[in-house]
Amino acid sequence: MVRPIKKKQIPNLQDAIKEAAWKQITEFGAPALSLRAIARELKITAPAIYNYFPDRDALVTALIIDAYTSFGDWQIEARDSASSDDLHNKLEAIGLAYRNWALTYPQRYQLIFGTPIPGYTAHREKVFPSSARSISALFNVVEEFYAAGKLNIDAVPAVSETYKTHYERWRTYFSEINPLSVFVAMIIWARVHGIVSLEIQGNLPSFGKKGDALYLFELNSISRQFIKE
Amino acid sequence: MVRPIKKKQIPNLQDAIKEAAWKQITEFGAPALSLRAIARELKITAPAIYNYFPDRDALVTALIIDAYTSFGDWQIEARDSASSDDLHNKLEAIGLAYRNWALTYPQRYQLIFGTPIPGYTAHREKVFPSSARSISALFNVVEEFYAAGKLNIDAVPAVSETYKTHYERWRTYFSEINPLSVFVAMIIWARVHGIVSLEIQGNLPSFGKKGDALYLFELNSISRQFIKE
DNA sequence: AAAAATAAATAAACGCTGTATATTTACAGT
DNA sequence: ACTGTAAATATACAGCGTTTATTTATTTTT
Known part of the structure; x- marks a missing residue:
């Protein structure tokens, strides 16, 4: 045959x-x-x-893009499910969706945020759109807080130059966004990512989807620190 | 021959x-x-x-233990270099040492906190001692704050059962440590880890060793939230 | 309708990997 | 000097990603 x-x-x-x-x-x-x-x-x-x-890396890249798309779907769905005038609710929904997605698809999470494929070298340009889209939900909500004058940016430092060139790339994927919002969004992202990645990798005890005291505490901390009133 | x-x-x-x-x-x-x-x-x-x-995994495990030991050395050195009565200084030194070590040895960092080796499956029991030692510096200082009555634990929730069994393993590697201190230490660890892991993996712009505005902001946030007066 | 071109699959092979087995030999202890 | 052990080699196997040449089903052109 x-x-x-x-x-x-x-x-x-x-x-x-x-x-x-x-x-x-x-x-x-x-x-x-x-x-x-x-x-x-x-x-x-x-x-x-x-x-x-064309080669194995191309397949992996395609898988990563699919994973980002799935992740982004959850993020955007969380953003849009909460009523549009309850920003606090939106922010919390996005935060919870982050962890829920990661716990639902730990392998996809690892594919994106770990580097678990042998000799794979990332094809960043191809991945960027789906990646940027997946974070856009968080960025949007933070920017909405900023626009509403509810973002607490008292202690947030000025954005450095190297930093500016980096987030300029993102700006084409979001609507207009303030540098201070970017800073706050990245802090939020990093905090959320820190817990979840430790948890997924087994360095933190897995609380299961409901026993997430540590995670909820952090979401709460974020609100208290960055959201006014 | x-x-x-x-x-x-x-x-x-x-x-x-x-x-x-x-x-x-x-x-x-x-x-x-x-x-x-x-x-x-x-x-x-x-x-x-x-x-x-005995096989490749055993070699990788040995390398991971070496990496943890190197990491732990930096952590402990940071803890002990600051004068023992300036707790704030100690905490900041440990935080900075975390990132500095990661930026100095990104490959070692990835070996520990990523999963970059093809078919490697972790031998947790063997790695645990060096791993626990490396985090002990942070735990110690947080516990010192607690002992001095300077740890702000107002909003920190009670520790769940699954969580308790996990940290019991650690207790044998540290001196006596309070559950609330464990909780706070893990939060700190997760925050620090979140930024550094994103930075190392290229998801955040690299600020270099001096231009670390985002990181310094987080260390400051930690102090303000968890340390009294 | 026949012929030519194209596209999608197989077949075979190369060099690489980790690892198991059998064999050889340097060295240590008696 | 002899013997036993330990540490190295030699050989081999199965699996991997990938390349090349070949075959053939399908499509297009004449």
């Missing part, structure tokens, strides 16, 4: 490859990802994959 | 293997670590390594 007839082929092989990849990652962890194993599962040969992805 | 005579052998081959491994990790990144490449560098054959490490 050299090439199966169309009826026996898998339609949308590109998607099938990604699905098989996710299945492997979920089951055996990201580092176990193997093109040959994917091929075995789909009953094709390994080089056939190269018709759809 | 089957076995070189002793004069031509490398003394302390075990250490030489680890050194070569670190050299590779520093140069090409952790995922590129290869037993065969180490063997080539040391001009021995790959199976010879198995006389010193």
Whole structure:
């Protein structure tokens, strides 16, 4: 057999490859990802994959983009589910969604925020849009607080030059956003990320989805420190 | 040639293997670590390594323990360098040491807090002592604040049961420590870790060792929130 | 409808990896 | 000097990502 007839082929092989990849990652962890194993599962040969992805890194990049998109969906859904005039509620919803997504899809989380694939080197330019979109929900809400004059920026320092060039890239993906809002949003992001990444990696005890005292405390701390009244 | 005579052998081959491994990790990144490449560098054959490490994971575990030890050295040195009655100074020194170590040895940092080695599965029991030691400096200082009645624990919630069993393991490595101190220390740790891990992974702009506005702001936030007067 | 072009798959092979097994030999203890 | 042990090599295996050449199903052109 050299090439199966169309009826026996898998339609949308590109998607099938990604699905098989996710299945492997979920089951055996990201580092176990193997093109040959994917091929075995789909009953094709390994080089056939190269018709759809130029190399393994391209496949991983596609997976990372999918993960960011999934993450962004949760973030944006959290932002939009809360009524638009209750900013506090929105901020908390986004915070909770961050951890819930990470606990629901720990492998996707690791794929994004860890570096669990053997020789993979990130293709930042390709990933950037989905990445920027996923953080946009948080940035938007912080900016809304700022616009409403409710953002406490008394102690927030001026933005340095290197920093400015970095966030300029982001600005094209969000509506207009104030440098001070960026600073606060990044602090929030870092705090939330700090707990969740320690928790996912097993350095913190897992409280489960409901027993999240430490996390809730931090969300509360964020509100008290950065939101007026 | 089957076995070189002793004069031509490398003394302390075990250490030489680890050194070569670190050299590779520093140069090409952790995922590129290869037993065969180490063997080539040391001009021995790959199976010879198995006389010193039962498998590759054992070598990685040894490297992780070394990394934790190095990290712990910096932490403890920071704790002890500040005069013992200036607790604020001690806390800040530990915080700065955390980031400085990470920026000095990004590969070691990734080895500990990322999961960058292909199929490596952590040997937690073996790593635990060096890991616990490295965090002990922070825990100690927080506990000192508590003992001096200067720890602000008003808003800190009661410790849950799952949490208690976890920190009981740590207690054997520190002197007596209060549950509330543990909670605060973990918050501090998570905050510091959040920024540094984003920074190391390139998700935050690198400010360099001096331009660390965001980090200094967080250290300041920690002091204001948790330290009285 | 036949022929040519294209695209998608296989087959085979290369060099790399970690690791197991058997073999050799330098060295230590008696 | 002999023997036993420990540390190295030699060889081999299976798996990996990837490259090249080949085959063939499908599409396009004549």
